[in-house]
Amino acid sequence: MFPWGEATVSLEDIMVFGGFSTLGDCVMSPPFNSLELVEIEEYLENARGELIRSKTNNQSRWLNYFMNSGKDYEHEDFLSLCLSRFVFPCIVGSPIFSIAVNMAGGMRLELSPGVLASVYRDLGSLRKMESYVRCLRVSELVGLDFQEPYQPNRVAMQFGYDQDFPKWIPRSPSSSKLVWYNYNRPIDSDLRLYYPSRLFEPYVTTRYLKWWRNEIDRQMENYLEVPPGFPPNYCWKND
Incomplete structure (x- = not known):
């Protein structure tokens, strides 16, 4: 809930920005009624078991286990890795295997609800x-052997807020x-946080506008009226 109304991430956002389908079967659908696909899922589970026993059950090790190894089901392995890394961030395993096997077998799955559910879960943790x-937030940035100020308050319009007079913050x-x-x-x-509506067009406050004009006038006083090397009364002509 925001001061200007209610808003949330919708299935349309997931479809448009993420490219995930809103049509198809549920991601928790069991594998096709095919003995071969069931065997593929069991094969992936056994491969995961080997990695667990070797205490290297992570995404990089999973990729190296199959890549250029000549093992079967590299397609399902690749889909399992992509799903666990980019769609449903988790450790490679069930139920990712079922989704990968179904997709490799040609089943059209509706990924948007599952992705949106993950987004809502993460939003709950803030x-x-x-x-x-x-x-x-105004802060200091830590470099390799130096520090630099970070002052987003000077560019509030970039974040959708009205720009006010930027206060000087000592370092x-x-x-x-x-x-x-x-x-x-x-x-x-x-x-309490205020999030401006995406329909809101930010501008500047009156005191910022006054300060900005004075700052520009002050800087213009230091500019030369003519470029160096030209006579004072030189008149620019268009070619």
């Missing part, structure tokens, strides 16, 4: 909101450890 707040020498601590601090649980 991870995306915290990332957005970090983009808005104090600090260790990279302290700077990172301040940058990485969590948001307050009682913090």
Whole structure:
């Protein structure tokens, strides 16, 4: 819920921006009634079991296990990896295997509901909101052996907010450890955030406009009236 109304991520967003289908069978559908497809899923489960026993059950090891190995079912293996890495982020395994086997066998699956359910689950943990707040918060950036100020308050219109007069925020020498601590601090649980509507067109406040005009006039006073090397009364002519 926002000050200007309610909004959420919809199936249309998942379809348009993610390219996931909104037509087809459920992602939790069992494999085709085919003995071969059931055997493929069992084969993938056995391969996963081998990796678990070797204590290397991760996506990179899964890829290396099949790539250029001459093993069967590389297509299903590749789909399992892509689904677990880019669609339903998780460890390679069930129920990803069932989805991969069905897709490789030609079944059309409706991925959008499953993807949107994952988005809603993540939104519930406020991870995306915290990332957005970090983009808005004035802070110091830690480089390899230096620090630089990050001042999004000077470019509020880029984030959809009206631009107000940018306050001067003093910098104090600090260790990279302290700077990172301040940058990485969590948001307050009682913090109220305002998200502007996507239909809102940001502008500038009156005092910002006045400050900006004065700043431009001050800078123009330092400009030469004519380019260096030209006589004072030189008149530019169009060719």
